[in-house]
Amino acid sequence: MxxxxxxxxxxxxxxxxxxxxxxxxxxxxxxxxxxxxxQTVTAYSAIDIWRIIMENKMIRLTVVAAVIIAAIIGINQxxxxxxxxxVAWAQQAxxxxxxxxxxxxxxxxxxxxxxxxxxxSEYWEKRYYAKDAYRRxxxxxxxxxLNTQWILPDTDGHLQHEVSxxxxxxxxxxxxxxxxxDDLMKYLKRHVGRLSKATRILGTEVFDGKKCxxxxxxxxxxxxxxxxxxxxxxxxxxxKLPARIERLNIDTDDPSLKLTIVHDQFNYYAEVPVDMFIxxxxxxxxxxxxxxxxxxxxxxxxxxxxxxxxxxEIITAIKGYQSVIYKKxxxxxxxxxxxxxxxxxxxxxxxxxxxxxxxxxxxxxxxHLYNIEKQSLIDGQADNFxxxxxxxDYENMTYNINTFKDDSYNRHPMENIMFLASMVNQADRVLxxxxxxGLRCFGFEISAIKYGTNPPDYKHRLWLDEETNLxxxxxxxxxxxxxxxxxxxxxxxxxxPKLPEDxxxxxxxxxxxxxxxxxx
Amino acid sequence: xxEDTLLIIKFKKGSKEALRRIYEKYRLYLLKIAxxxxxxxxxxxxxxxxxxxxxxxxxxxxxxxxNLKGYLxxxxxxxxxxxxxxRRSRSYVDLDCTDxxxxxxxxxxxxxxxxxxxxxxxxxLSQIPFEQKEVVVLHLHGQMKFRQIARLQGVSLKTIQSRYxxxxxxxxxxxxxxxx
Numbered sequence: 001m002x003x004x005x006x007x008x009x010x011x012x013x014x015x016x017x018x019x020x021x022x023x024x025x026x027x028x029x030x031x032x033x034x035x036x037x038x039q040t041v042t043a044y045s046a047i048d049i050w051r052i053i054m055e056n057k058m059i060r061l062t063v064v065a066a067v068i069i070a071a072i073i074g075i076n077q078x079x080x081x082x083x084x085x086x087v088a089w090a091q092q093a094x095x096x097x098x099x100x101x102x103x104x105x106x107x108x109x110x111x112x113x114x115x116x117x118x119x120x121s122e123y124w125e126k127r128y129y130a131k132d133a134y135r136r137x138x139x140x141x142x143x144x145x146l147n148t149q150w151i152l153p154d155t156d157g158h159l160q161h162e163v164s165x166x167x168x169x170x171x172x173x174x175x176x177x178x179x180x181x182d183d184l185m186k187y188l189k190r191h192v193g194r195l196s197k198a199t200r201i202l203g204t205e206v207f208d209g210k211k212c213x214x215x216x217x218x219x220x221x222x223x224x225x226x227x228x229x230x231x232x233x234x235x236x237x238x239x240k241l242p243a244r245i246e247r248l249n250i251d252t253d254d255p256s257l258k259l260t261i262v263h264d265q266f267n268y269y270a271e272v273p274v275d276m277f278i279x280x281x282x283x284x285x286x287x288x289x290x291x292x293x294x295x296x297x298x299x300x301x302x303x304x305x306x307x308x309x310x311x312x313e314i315i316t317a318i319k320g321y322q323s324v325i326y327k328k329x330x331x332x333x334x335x336x337x338x339x340x341x342x343x344x345x346x347x348x349x350x351x352x353x354x355x356x357x358x359x360x361x362x363x364x365x366x367x368h369l370y371n372i373e374k375q376s377l378i379d380g381q382a383d384n385f386x387x388x389x390x391x392x393d394y395e396n397m398t399y400n401i402n403t404f405k406d407d408s409y410n411r412h413p414m415e416n417i418m419f420l421a422s423m424v425n426q427a428d429r430v431l432x433x434x435x436x437x438g439l440r441c442f443g444f445e446i447s448a449i450k451y452g453t454n455p456p457d458y459k460h461r462l463w464l465d466e467e468t469n470l471x472x473x474x475x476x477x478x479x480x481x482x483x484x485x486x487x488x489x490x491x492x493x494x495x496x497p498k499l500p501e502d503x504x505x506x507x508x509x510x511x512x513x514x515x516x517x518x519x520x
Numbered sequence: 521x522x523e524d525t526l527l528i529i530k531f532k533k534g535s536k537e538a539l540r541r542i543y544e545k546y547r548l549y550l551l552k553i554a555x556x557x558x559x560x561x562x563x564x565x566x567x568x569x570x571x572x573x574x575x576x577x578x579x580x581x582x583x584x585x586x587n588l589k590g591y592l593x594x595x596x597x598x599x600x601x602x603x604x605x606x607r608r609s610r611s612y613v614d615l616d617c618t619d620x621x622x623x624x625x626x627x628x629x630x631x632x633x634x635x636x637x638x639x640x641x642x643x644x645l646s647q648i649p650f651e652q653k654e655v656v657v658l659h660l661h662g663q664m665k666f667r668q669i670a671r672l673q674g675v676s677l678k679t680i681q682s683r684y685x686x687x688x689x690x691x692x693x694x695x696x697x698x699x700x
Contacts, residue, residue: 007691008660010695011691012661013641014556014638014641014661016632016633017633017634017635018547018551018632019629019630022629023631026547026631029569030539030543030572030576031536033573033576034539034577034579035536037579037580310525430529432537433526442526
């Protein structure tokens with residue numbers, strides 16, 4: 001008898017050939033059908049594309065919200081107890097919560113960057129919750145209210161009203177939502193309920209003048225629920241109510257940037273005047289969404305409708321990097337004459353990078369070495385970041401060492417690569433597939449105007465290896481004021497090479513002089 | 521996978537280059553599955569041809585993202601299965617007229633040419649029940665996991681595993697008789 005594997009192998013050997021002439025005929029038929037179909041389909045208008053993108057964004061936001069809620073629910077499923085007495089404590093807190101009729105708190109966001117100093121966002125929100133009414137004020141760095149949102153019961157659901165003081169407009173939207181107050185109460189109760197299930201006790205800290213004790217829940221799988229983010233909750237020792245809730249390191253579109261959301265300045269006994277929950281619309285404001293007003297008169301942005309899934313796959317590939325080597329050079333075109341400038345060579349791992357700067361004829365001119373020392377601190381305000389730069393100047397036989405408390409001057413090279421990759425879903429167009437450095441590549445073109453106030457003709461191009469989804473070539477193109485086309489090219493990428501031990505170690509010849517720079 | 525997503529975007533935007541690439545990438549894979557499943561190369565060709573025609577017509581409303589291979593494969597399998605049902609119901613009047621047609625009866629303008637040493641495998645496959653053949657072909661040629669096949673056929677994983685085991689046993693028996 002033939003064993004199972006043998007039979008499987010025999011069946012696997014079943015094979016066919018294709019008659020090339022017939023194949024050609026069939027394809028022609030398919031292509032003709034396709035051409036006829038396409039003639040009858042109207043192209044997307046710019047408005048359609050914009051709407052699709054807006055819809056996608058909304059979908060993405062909804063997904064993020066769902067993930068956060070799932071994470072919160074997941075915490076309740078954890079087992080184990082660190083402090084048996086905390087159960088009684090939690091019970092008191094829940095009872096106290098149930099007596100409240102309105103709760104007010106602040107929400108702020110901290111940008112946690114992989115390669116740079118953490119930053120507290122200058123914008124923050126104040127949220128007011130009452131039974132069947134909700135209000136949120138968005139504040140600017142100068143303390144002005146930029147936007148107010150209300151959510152109020154309507155005949156069959158809820159109505160969201162929003163006023164933008166910045167763009168002098170207002171708009172409404174119907175939403176399917178239960179009472180926000182009930183949701184908040186459940187949310188807070190769940191946090192209180194977690195007291196006995198915390199994975200770590202953080203000790204005591206003072207927040208807003210109140211002595212608090214903190215508990216931490218680590219991300220992970222808990223009885224079938226996945227807790228994606230580290231959660232911390234701080235209880236006011238006196239009132240036994242949550243005084244501060246932190247959700248740490250929430251993923252964003254940019255893989256080098258995470259967000260920590262902090263809810264604090266809780267006021268459980270706020271006397272909120274009823275008229276705060278009544279939408280107030282200034283007389284001269286127009287009925288339009290702020291996006292419409294903001295985009296009026298701006299350059300029409302073009303989108304290739306690249307799905308977020310593509311960006312996610314690229315980011316997953318890039319995030320897995322351990323080290324990278326690549327080259328970077330400038331090419332200019334002036335009246336048809338192309339100048340190619342010498343390449344700098346970049347070496348990077350997670351916290352370190354090095355740039356070898358070359359002059360003409362491959363002459364090594366300078367080596368810049370950078371080392372980041374960083375601790376993530378919750379408020380991002382403390383001195384938790386230090387960048388050390390060592391510059392060895394082979395021409396002048398000197399070296400200097402500088403330390404920076406932020407990275408305004410020097411950014412880790414992966415930050416730009418990750419940022420551009422995170423914008424792939426906003427690409428203007430998908431480039432034709434091509435072979436670069438022997439690799440089959442796909443590519444995207446992205447206008448720099450999409451991430452800032454750049455001129456519309458500043459363009460990025462990014463090509464990625466079809467096999468690995470990792471960058472193979474990057475170009476940044478712009479025209480200078482004198483009409484010269486300048487393209488900065490990053491190429492010859494080597495992903496995850498084993499870098500020699502001394503790659504990031506300053507090797508300074510004995511006869512080099514140490515110099516102190518006047519200013520940086 | 522990523523290439524497929526890009527191909528779909530281009531295809532939806534009217535790129536003939538993308539259509540050609542999709543066709544060239546998957547036609548052999550689909551033809552092989554259809555030929556192994558149906559044991560009637562003429563019908564297998566028609567099914568794959570028809571799937572590509574319908575695909576070409578669907579460019580404006582196509583929702584698939586990423587798993588293009590699975591999408592096309594499912595289209596072929598569903599059509600093949602429907603066809604098999606129709607043939608089964610016909611067989612009361614047209615008894616067994618197709619199952620034993622040797623695949624080597626290739627007509628001159630054929631698209632599929634079954635390789636010489638695959639003919640006896642094709643014959644053996646034609647002699648096992650369609651449900652078992654479907655599992656064997658999709659697992660060994662479609663590179664599908666049992667779990668995926670179970671989902672596709674709407675039956676339990678255990679049923680699929682049994683069908684696979686029975687199918688292989690029968691094939692072993694048929695091929696042993698033939699050779700030994």
